[in-house]
Amino acid sequence: MSYNIAIDGPAGAGKSTIAKQVAKNLDFIYVDTGAMYRAIALYLLRNHVEAEEDEKISHFAKSVNVELSYINGEQQVILNGENVSGFIRTEEVGKMASIAAKNKDVRIQLLDLQRNLAKKENVIMDGRDIGTHVLPDADLKIYLTASSGVRANRRYKELQNKGIECCIEEIERDIIARDKQDMERKIAPLKQAEDALLLDSSDMTIEEVVNKITVLFHENCK
Numbered sequence: 001m002s003y004n005i006a007i008d009g010p011a012g013a014g015k016s017t018i019a020k021q022v023a024k025n026l027d028f029i030y031v032d033t034g035a036m037y038r039a040i041a042l043y044l045l046r047n048h049v050e051a052e053e054d055e056k057i058s059h060f061a062k063s064v065n066v067e068l069s070y071i072n073g074e075q076q077v078i079l080n081g082e083n084v085s086g087f088i089r090t091e092e093v094g095k096m097a098s099i100a101a102k103n104k105d106v107r108i109q110l111l112d113l114q115r116n117l118a119k120k121e122n123v124i125m126d127g128r129d130i131g132t133h134v135l136p137d138a139d140l141k142i143y144l145t146a147s148s149g150v151r152a153n154r155r156y157k158e159l160q161n162k163g164i165e166c167c168i169e170e171i172e173r174d175i176i177a178r179d180k181q182d183m184e185r186k187i188a189p190l191k192q193a194e195d196a197l198l199l200d201s202s203d204m205t206i207e208e209v210v211n212k213i214t215v216l217f218h219e220n221c222k
């Protein structure tokens with residue numbers, strides 16, 4: 001039997017940074033489902049599919065092959081046999097991922113892969129619909145959020161550290177638009193599962209959130 005932890009929440013709440021560290025603490029496998037949507041988005045962009053071409057998105061979703069592999073414990077995303085992990089972290093791909101994620105065939109394509117991983121291994125999986133849809137029986141569910149201002153500020157600092165010029169107001173506008181798109185879509189929208197614990201990280205450090213989730217797991221699941 002395997003243990004499953006689900007972490008959902010809006011863009012920029014720190015899900016992946018935190019889930020990665022909790023996975024290390026507990027010796028679990030970390031599964032970043034957003035990376036799978038990003039890989040499909042990259043495939044669509046490479047094939048010049050536009051946001052409003054829903055039928056084309058379905059067509060490409062039905063033929064795409066997305067897999068995960070791990071190198072030194074780091075998740076790699078394989079798109080039709082190619083490791084695309086280095087190409088999926090751009091704003092362009094993130095925006096297209098949120099659009100592609102509204103499409104039924106895209107979601108069907110990824111659901112089995114996500115569920116099968118969780119069946120075999122102890123996983124901590126992050127995304128938008130993990131607690132509500134992908135792993136409704138997860139042993140621990142966390143809804144991790146932070147105010148849009150805090151999330152924008154974190155993203156702004158990250159980009160500045162990379163030497164990328166950016167405007168904080170624009171980042172916050174994009175974050176709010178992405179939240180709206182992910183929360184208002186018809187299929188498996190982002191929302192807190194009824195049995196998920198709400199963690200607002202606005203005034204917490206990464207370490208505090210990681211410790212909190214690790215303790216919650218030990219208290220509730222073992």
Ligand code: DC
Binds near residue numbers: 130
């Ligand atoms: O977490 P992220 O920024 O890498 O996710 C990119 C997009 O993928 C996100 O805006 C919505 C979509 N997504 C989803 O619909 N369901 C998931 N479980 C994970 C991501």
